[in-house]
Amino acid sequence: xxxxxxxxxxxxxxxxxxxxxxxxxxxxxxxxxxxxxxxxxxxxxxxxxxxxxxxxxxxxxxxxxxxxxxxxxxxxxxxxxxxxxxxxxxxxxxxxxxxxxxxxxxxxxxxxxx
Amino acid sequence: xxxxxxxxxxxxxxxxxxxxxxxxxxxxxxxxxxxxxxxxxxxxxxxxxxxxxxxxxxxxxxxxxxxxxxxxxxxxxxxxxxxxxxxxxxxxxxxxxxxxxxxxxxxx
Numbered sequence: 194x195x196x197x198x199x200x201x202x203x204x205x206x207x208x209x210x211x212x213x214x215x216x217x218x219x220x221x222x223x224x225x226x227x228x229x230x231x232x233x234x235x236x237x238x239x240x241x242x243x244x245x246x247x248x249x250x251x252x253x254x255x256x257x258x259x260x261x262x263x264x265x266x267x268x269x270x271x272x273x274x275x276x277x278x279x280x281x282x283x284x285x286x287x288x289x290x291x292x293x294x295x296x297x298x299x300x301x302x303x304x305x306x307x
Numbered sequence: 308x309x310x311x312x313x314x315x316x317x318x319x320x321x322x323x324x325x326x327x328x329x330x331x332x333x334x335x336x337x338x339x340x341x342x343x344x345x346x347x348x349x350x351x352x353x354x355x356x357x358x359x360x361x362x363x364x365x366x367x368x369x370x371x372x373x374x375x376x377x378x379x380x381x382x383x384x385x386x387x388x389x390x391x392x393x394x395x396x397x398x399x400x401x402x403x404x405x406x407x408x409x410x411x412x413x414x415x
Contacts, residue, residue: 224401235394235405236351249402284350292401293339298350
């Protein structure tokens with residue numbers, strides 16, 4: 194069990210640029226989640242995949258955000274035309290089995306917008 | 308909408324000084340309450356899941372309890388390595404709604 198892996202760990206970019214983050218879930222975990230966390234707050238739900246199907250997107254996820262999980266394995270989260278308000282820690286989590294099983298988190302990608 | 312409130316925001320303890328953290332919640336249909344530990348610069352680390360009122364879980368110096376309106380995380384005889392932010396979250400359907408956390412600092 195190697196845990197949830199996220200890449201890169203840190204990303205610094207200029208406002209208006211596009212960025213893409215990758216998440217590799219724990220092997221055989223069928224559910225994958227993306228959350229966003231700002232300083233002093235708990236994580237906020239962004240989107241959820243069961244296998245390769247994206248089942249829900251939070252209203253926090255504007256049309257500049259897109260997530261994919263091809264073949265139900267790794268996932269990518271892309272932010273287009275980044276804004277200052279996008280600066281945050283982007284966390285990925287995965288779980289196995291039913292929806293009430295624990296979600297296991299990666300160490301996140303910290304995004305800083307200059 | 309689900310609401311999770313944690314108190315206190317910060318807690319400073321002397322090594323060995325036991326204390327409790329509170330997590331109050333309102334949710335339309337609780338499918339589970341989760342406790343996580345988060346160290347600076349890291350993702351949340353899963354500690355416990357509680358599914359029904361009256362349930363208790365223990366792990367080393369930590370014990371979590373659940374009622375119909377709140378959960379407590381008891382830290383018994385803490386050590387400096389217990390210093391972290393403790394997050395609670397409620398599960399509604401499949402997504403977690405988190406509180407803002409309690410940051411615990413244990414001094415030697």
